[in-house]
Amino acid sequence: MLVKLRGWAEELGFSQIGVAGVDLAAAEPGLTEWLAAAYHGTMGYMARHGSKRSRPAELVPGTLSVITARMDYLPRALDEGWQAMEWQRLAAPGAAAVSLYARGRDYHKVLRARLQALADRLAGEIGPFGHRVFTDSAPVLEVELAARSGLGWRGKHTLALSREGGSMFFLGELFVDLEFPPTAAAEAHCGSCKACIEVCPTRAIVAPYRLDARRCISYLTIEHEGPMPIEFRAALGNRIYGCDDCQLVCPWNKYARRATLPDFDERVGLGQATLLQLWAWNEAEFLRRTEGSAIRRIGYQRWQRNLAVALGNALRETGDAAICDALGSRREAASAVVQEHIDWALTQNPERSPLA
Numbered sequence: 001m002l003v004k005l006r007g008w009a010e011e012l013g014f015s016q017i018g019v020a021g022v023d024l025a026a027a028e029p030g031l032t033e034w035l036a037a038a039y040h041g042t043m044g045y046m047a048r049h050g051s052k053r054s055r056p057a058e059l060v061p062g063t064l065s066v067i068t069a070r071m072d073y074l075p076r077a078l079d080e081g082w083q084a085m086e087w088q089r090l091a092a093p094g095a096a097a098v099s100l101y102a103r104g105r106d107y108h109k110v111l112r113a114r115l116q117a118l119a120d121r122l123a124g125e126i127g128p129f130g131h132r133v134f135t136d137s138a139p140v141l142e143v144e145l146a147a148r149s150g151l152g153w154r155g156k157h158t159l160a161l162s163r164e165g166g167s168m169f170f171l172g173e174l175f176v177d178l179e180f181p182p183t184a185a186a187e188a189h190c191g192s193c194k195a196c197i198e199v200c201p202t203r204a205i206v207a208p209y210r211l212d213a214r215r216c217i218s219y220l221t222i223e224h225e226g227p228m229p230i231e232f233r234a235a236l237g238n239r240i241y242g243c244d245d246c247q248l249v250c251p252w253n254k255y256a257r258r259a260t261l262p263d264f265d266e267r268v269g270l271g272q273a274t275l276l277q278l279w280a281w282n283e284a285e286f287l288r289r290t291e292g293s294a295i296r297r298i299g300y301q302r303w304q305r306n307l308a309v310a311l312g313n314a315l316r317e318t319g320d321a322a323i324c325d326a327l328g329s330r331r332e333a334a335s336a337v338v339q340e341h342i343d344w345a346l347t348q349n350p351e352r353s354p355l356a
């Protein structure tokens with residue numbers, strides 16, 4: 001049956017599938033420790049599900065196996081040497097850096113639909129069965145399941161990492177009330193490398209395999225509500241949605257693969273946009289241009305907050321008067337939180353700041 005499942009999964013755009021059992025007890029102490037250290041920040045939903053996170057059969061009663069799947073997401077048109085291009089973008093103060101995974105269609109929708117299609121194919125073969133689909137879902141220990149089922153080991157940056165596909169892939173799971181033999185676990189291949197730990201702009205990887213989400217730019221730009229902590233504003237650079245640094249530096253990502261689906265192709269020029277172009281979007285334009293994209297989930301206020309921080313960083317580097325003008329032009333209509341970020345941004349170049 002696994003051979004058939006693999007064939008269907010490939011047709012549906014998945015790069016690999018595996019099977020994990022439901023006993024994740026060995027992962028419980030690490031999870032409890034991570035939560036106790038408050039490394040999850042304000043992501044209260046991470047703690048809310050308690051032991052259900054490490055016990056799939058408690059989360060979805062009747063679950064006997066978990067079918068795990070990974071899907072490569074690099075945009076199909078991405079050039080060779082894409083890592084170098086991403087580093088160049090990060091070094092260009094006026095450019096906008098959006099995580100590679102978020103430049104196309106919302107992966108939650110794509111993966112959910114494809115995992116459901118996989119379940120439907122299986123049901124067509126063996127008859128109805130109980131199942132539930134998850135992707136990037138808080139109650140599920142995705143990386144643990146991926147590692148146990150052989151999709152990839154947990155890298156020191158805490159993401160799943162594969163010898164065949166690096167780490168630029170999404171994960172999804174199908175909890176099923178069917179008993180499948182588990183596939184072999186992945187072996188770890190980080191060795192003595194610590195490039196991801198060293199490159200992290202905010203020192204968020206506090207130890208190998210341990211991420212303090214409160215310091216991570218992905219968390220800060222996407223999950224974190226309210227003001228951006230002052231101590232991290234400069235380190236954000238021009239990253240306005242997510243951060244890829246720890247993956248860009250990872251030697252295994254020379255094996256990262258392009259998506260087979262068109263869904264993750266770049267939309268609305270997000271791979272080339274400048275900060276000023278994106279700052280010019282009003283709320284209606286933001287909603288229109290991010291329709292069907294994961295970026296829409298953060299809402300216009302967080303989008304503007306992130307852009308204001310990045311523009312402040314660009315202003316510090318370039319002293320460009322056009323940045324001051326653009327920031328000032330949106331101040332009056334902005335929310336109090338965004339106004340505070342605009343004011344902070346303007347003070348990054350005191351000579352040119354109207355506040356000076």
Ligand code: SF4
Pocket residue numbers: 157199200201202203204205211215216217218242243244245246247
């Ligand atoms: S995503 Fe960025 S901020 Fe977060 S751990 Fe990786 S390099 Fe650090």
Ligand code: SF4
Pocket residue numbers: 155156157161189190191193194195196197246249250251252
């Ligand atoms: S950069 Fe090095 S240590 Fe970090 S995940 Fe990749 S191989 Fe592992």
